Amino acid sequence: MLFSKVAHHLGYDLTGDDLELSSMNELALASQGELTFAVGKKYSSGLSSSGSKAFLITQDLVEYLPKNASYIVCENVSLSMAHATKLFAPKPIDFKSPQAEVGEECYIDSMAKLENGARIGSNVIVMAGSYIGSNVIIKENTIIYPNVTIYRDCVIGANCIIHAGTIIGADGFGFSHTATGEHVKIYQNGNVIIEDDVEVGANCAIDRAVFNSTLIKRGSKLDNFIHIAHNCEIGEHSIFVAQTGVGGSTKLGRNCVVSGQSAFSDHLEIAPFSTFTARSGVTKSIKESGGTYSGYPLMEHREWRRLQSKIAKLNS
Amino acid sequence: MLFSKVAHHLGYDLTGDDLELSSMNELALASQGELTFAVGKKYSSGLSSSGSKAFLITQDLVEYLPKNASYIVCENVSLSMAHATKLFAPKPIDFKSPQAEVGEECYIDSMAKLENGARIGSNVIVMAGSYIGSNVIIKENTIIYPNVTIYRDCVIGANCIIHAGTIIGADGFGFSHTATGEHVKIYQNGNVIIEDDVEVGANCAIDRAVFNSTLIKRGSKLDNFIHIAHNCEIGEHSIFVAQTGVGGSTKLGRNCVVSGQSAFSDHLEIAPFSTFTARSGVTKSIKESGGTYSGYPLMEHREWRRLQSKIAKLNS
Amino acid sequence: MLFSKVAHHLGYDLTGDDLELSSMNELALASQGELTFAVGKKYSSGLSSSGSKAFLITQDLVEYLPKNASYIVCENVSLSMAHATKLFAPKPIDFKSPQAEVGEECYIDSMAKLENGARIGSNVIVMAGSYIGSNVIIKENTIIYPNVTIYRDCVIGANCIIHAGTIIGADGFGFSHTATGEHVKIYQNGNVIIEDDVEVGANCAIDRAVFNSTLIKRGSKLDNFIHIAHNCEIGEHSIFVAQTGVGGSTKLGRNCVVSGQSAFSDHLEIAPFSTFTARSGVTKSIKESGGTYSGYPLMEHREWRRLQSKIAKLNS
Structure with a gap:
């Protein structure tokens, strides 16, 4: 151009x-x-x-x-x-790529869709109703359960498990705004890269980056209904319990544990080995590794427990 | 009848x-x-x-x-x-309608399902695994990503983007209750109307009305995992960030901004240009336009900030 | 073995x-x-x-x-x-079972997938894009809307309604952890049993048990985006409003009412006829039936209302 x-x-x-x-x-x-x-x-x-x-x-x-x-x-x-x-912005489908390549010992259901340019490693299972977009790469031994959607240009590592209904690579949520209150789409021209040994639960959504990649690092495990926004980076061996959301461009270090219904604002940096109890609301970066946090606004877990007992006393 | x-x-x-x-x-x-x-x-x-x-x-x-x-x-x-x-209640599928009509320059994947009576405008893309129900109308230039479900009789405007896994027109959640605690389904005989220039993220659910229509007005943008209950009305150019839910029959005015994990009770009326910070819990109608709100119970954002600092002091 | x-x-x-x-x-x-x-x-x-x-x-x-x-x-x-x-762990697909059996008066869309061993009762509708796994049983008069996924070995009762995008029987979220912080999958070898007269909304996820069964009892009604973890037991005629999550092995008695965005920890026992207002966070078992609860930490609803007014006064 x-x-x-x-x-x-x-x-x-x-x-x-x-x-x-x-x-x-x-x-x-x-x-x-x-x-x-x-x-x-x-x-x-x-x-x-x-x-x-x-x-x-x-x-x-x-x-x-x-x-x-x-x-x-x-x-x-x-x-x-x-x-x-x-x-x-690339077109949603790349009809010009060569036909999809499928490795040895794969099972690709006849009711799954492989767009042109997709490359599937050996021993991969793609079950009925799943959609593998143009130029998507899926590495060996990975299983894609039914009705999964992987948008074009995304990469799924080896030994991954992607559960049914999960959407990988939909557009990140980005708009500019006119003076009269209309929203102009920022096309999301990046992709999602999921490294090896990752398991993603049912009905998750991991958005593609606006530029570059949203990244889920090796060994991470996501429960159901996890929302990962564009340009996030999830560290190795992280755990996300159900119904948690991570805002755009937020980066978590390795081995973070995030309990259910928690949420992170955008553009944060979270130190490795951080633990968040259920429904944590994280709006600031965390520099020191190994802490345990709770609440919204967020605080150290011990402090939160102490605060809850103080709050309870208001009623006495 | x-x-x-x-x-x-x-x-x-x-x-x-x-x-x-x-x-x-x-x-x-x-x-x-x-x-x-x-x-x-x-x-x-x-x-x-x-x-x-x-x-x-x-x-x-x-x-x-x-x-x-x-x-x-x-x-x-x-x-x-x-x-x-x-x-x-109409049957889930209307086999009696004439075959679906598809406009010019469309791409309808052979693995997408168009029920009878569907009418697709020009230049529309319907990707693999998507389901377009009986008598659904989709207007020009709209793209339906894979594995989307649009229940019968719904209407999708022009220039819309519907991301993968989103469900439009499933039954609203309505029941009457017997004296012995059983729930009798109120069949949801309305539809969903999405106006022009709307983008709906991945894995959303917008329920059909019990009677009449659930309405998403022109230019609104929904992130992933948005729940819109039956008979809601979402004003023009509204923004809903991920994992937000709106209860039945609630109506929001134009250009509202709703941050992540927020929720609205049913039967509310929300003034235009209202802003809600993350995890707002809205249980009362808002009459004055242009305010910014936080918390659950909801209060003005400034008040909420002040309250949080007061609460934090309980621990000192 | x-x-x-x-x-x-x-x-x-x-x-x-x-x-x-x-x-x-x-x-x-x-x-x-x-x-x-x-x-x-x-x-x-x-x-x-x-x-x-x-x-x-x-x-x-x-x-x-x-x-x-x-x-x-x-x-x-x-x-x-x-x-x-x-x-x-059984393989994701059981190719050795006999071909699926379909009862009388059924409508199984040609774009739905029935794996071997599935048994479909009479008068069942399975719409396009839905996946019925190996050896799944679906009893009479049930309707499976489009793009539903039912993993192998699960059982769906009679007169059920399963809305689009819902995932039944995906793996529960269970891992053991190595000394170096890697997570080793606990294969989820149980199933999900849904009894008669249950309605499940759009884009829900009900996980299969690690051993034995996750159980949704007769007459329960689930709104959209409900997360039910492995080995849960949901009592008869329960009501779950949208975006609610239940942790692993938690058991609720009959006729519980759970309002939107609520959550339950794992391994709880909840007495029948318990009511939870919106965004309840339940971390302890409840022994006495018939109570109404709110808040996180959870307390009796009356107490919560009193506490909120006390908290509000901090700002005056």
Whole structure:
């Protein structure tokens, strides 16, 4: 996609050389050939050191651009970014990929759907009603129970168990907003990567990343109804009990244990070996590993127990 | 359906002329040819002004009926109403409708099911494993991801995105109760209408109305695991973050923002431009628009923050 | 399966006679021909009175074994038990059973999947996209809406309604843990039994038992997004409102009413006719029937209301 075509789509002028762009990415991760964007002075240093050469920015950030950058000055960068993601969004189905490849000793039910480009390792089971999207990779010994949906371009590791009704790779929930209160979709052009030895319960939903990957690391176990938003990273050997949700871009370290109906805000970083009792509501990052937490607002579990007994006394 | 047949089914006598009845409806909305019902003196004025001519009522309400009304006096109107809904319930599949019609430039996967009577607009995608019920209407440019279920008679607008695993039009949760603690199903004979430009995340459930329609208005965006009960009305451009639930008949105005794991009781009216932070528990209607709320019991967000700091001090 | 083969798989020596074992079970329920296990002195009396003849135990429990018992002394019984469950786990699909049997007057959509060994009673509807696993029994007059998944060996009663997207019989969430923080799957070798006249809403998940059965008793009604963990028992005519979860092995008596977003810990016993208001968090058993409860921590509803008014006063 030529940068000039993006400019035309957004209704703005391009300053600098026209460039061939392969995708979009956030400022800190964008490399040459990727379109990126910035709003606000806090990104000024990120701009000057960016690996990208193509930017959507506000006028006041132009001076911080790296040399030879090409850019579009936007009135509302967030909105223009959303509109631009549509240009880079792959179609829901890739009809042009070659026919799906299936390894040895697999059982693929005739009522399962494998889109073109899917690659299935050896000894995999895909049961009836499941959908394996374009270019999805499923590694050896994994079992996909019935009525699972795996959106295009996602990767499922070896020895995984994905229970029925689970959805992997649906769009993350991202929108920019117009002045009149309408929501403009930020197309979710990343994917989901599930590493080896992961088990995902029934009727879960793990959303694809806006850019790059949502990542479920090796050995993690998810119960039913787990919601993992776009761009999350779940550490190795984590445990998520039923009906828990994790907000966008939140990262948990290894061996976290999250009890039922808990929730995490977006953009948090949670230290490894953290434990959360039932219905924890986590809104701040946790730096120290090995703690046990409860409540909403969240506090240390001991403190929460003490607080509950204090609260109970209000009634006496 | 003749009113006399309903009376026979319920085991009661019909008073007044026999009438041909097309459906059932609540008192305030019922028109001629619709069976309605009332329990308790508070409905006396509603009875006398009703557009219906056919009633299930208790003896004490007979005097408030409009002239020339036909009626059945029931011992337990709620139970009789439930039994009557079964008579008006359409079959799960309408085999008698003509074959589904599909517009131009559509992609309907061969592993998707279109029941008779479905009408699909132009440029629609229906992916593998999705079920489009009898007489469902899907308007142009909409995409239905895999393993979606749309029950009969529902309507999906143009430019909508329905993510995998979502269920639209399952029965609302309504029962009447016998004296011995059994639950008698109130058949859910309405539908769901989703207007244009709506996006619904993965594994959501939007229930059909008992009578009339559950309505999701233009431009609204729903994250994953959203539960919308029967007869709700969601205003234009509303935002629902993951794992939120809305109780039956609750109506939200336009541009409400509802954060994750929040919930609304039934029969509420929520003013437009209301914002609810994570895990709000809303049990009362909100009349003034533009407020921000938190907590359960719900309060203004500022007040909730102040209260949390007060509660925290109990531990010091 | 010979006990000696289990011993070999676990890497331990078998003491006593070799035995043919048909399955595994918990100590209190295991009969001859079933492998069982015990950790800790509290099981000493259970051991001596056990109906089983085959045990995985720690060295200190050997003296409590019944006469003529065969046993394996394990370093970590919990881990060895988990490894052993894999040996007794049936394959996801039983290809050897005879072709599915379908009763009279049924409608089984050509896009539904019936595995071998399934037995469908008369007048049953199975809609498109639904999966009926090996040896599943569905009794008369039941309707299975689209995209439902019923795992192998489960039983659905007569006159049931299972709404779209619901998963019955997925694996319960059970793992043993290694010293280095990895989780070893406890295979879930039981099933789910749903009795007559049960309605299950859209996108629910009712997990199969680790041993024996998860049980939903006659006349119960579940709204959408209900999570029922392994080995639960839900009493007759219970009501579960949306987004509620029940932890493993918890048993509720008849006619309980559980409002939206509530949750129960595991291994509780709840007296019949108990009512729980919205978002109740139940962590202790309830012995007295007929109470109404609220809050987390849970308390009597009246007390909770009083407490909320006291809490509100903190802000004044």
